[in-house]
Amino acid sequence: MSRLRRASRLALLLALVAVPVSAQESGEGWKTAAWYLPNRALDLLDVFKLNLSGGFGGGLDLRITRLLEAGFSDYNVVRAGLNGRHFPVYREKLDESSITLFGITSGTRTRDPWEVGGTLHFVLLGAEAALNVKSLLDFVGGFFLLDLEDDDWGKEQTRRR
Numbered sequence: 001m002s003r004l005r006r007a008s009r010l011a012l013l014l015a016l017v018a019v020p021v022s023a024q025e026s027g028e029g030w031k032t033a034a035w036y037l038p039n040r041a042l043d044l045l046d047v048f049k050l051n052l053s054g055g056f057g058g059g060l061d062l063r064i065t066r067l068l069e070a071g072f073s074d075y076n077v078v079r080a081g082l083n084g085r086h087f088p089v090y091r092e093k094l095d096e097s098s099i100t101l102f103g104i105t106s107g108t109r110t111r112d113p114w115e116v117g118g119t120l121h122f123v124l125l126g127a128e129a130a131l132n133v134k135s136l137l138d139f140v141g142g143f144f145l146l147d148l149e150d151d152d153w154g155k156e157q158t159r160r161r
Contacts, residue, residue: 032145035154042085043142046135046149049117051081051088053126059094060120065133066113069105072097075121079128084135 057075073094080089098107117130138148147155 031154035152039147039152039154040139040142042151042153043135043139043149045082046084046151047132047139048082049084049115049128049130049132051079051083051128053077053079053092053121053128054124056124058122059126060118061111062118063100063111063130064116066100066103068102069098069100069111071111071119073119073121075126077121077126081128084132 053075055075055077057073057077059071059073059075061069061071061073063069063071073096076093077091078089079092082088083090094110096108096110098105100106112130112132114132114134115130116133117128119128119130120126135149138146138151141148142152
């Protein structure tokens with residue numbers, strides 16, 4: 001059996017053991033168990049952003065979290081595609097330009113500070129692809145009942161969004 005397969009089985013076993021143990025400690029075991037798989041699916045949706053845009057304008061933005069980012073955007077578009085757990089069709093109007101180097105930003109920046117990805121829009125058409133590092137950690141941690149973004153359903157929220 002390959003190491004990857006053994007590691008996957010061990011992670012699944014740990015996750016299955018962690019759910020009942022944590023549920024007993026919190027006193028709301030049925031909620032934790034009932035929402036376990038739906039919350040993992042929603043956390044996975046939060047990791048990726050992949051969409052197309054249509055509308056007039058232009059822009060290019062490349063980003064590696066809040067450490068390194070450069071871009072300019074001036075457009076008013078309709079986007080359709082994967083945008084976390086948000087509605088897949090939405091309007092976006094941006095007028096920004098910035099350079100970020102090791103967290104110090106010059107200009108206006110409206111991007112998520114945890115994204116690694118890029119956006120390109122030229123005249124009428126564009127595309128965006130990004131991965132959210134914090135959401136990826138939340139997804140992996142969710143298998144062990146860690147909710148880093150405090151967005152899981154079926155439990156009382158500890159922070160307000």
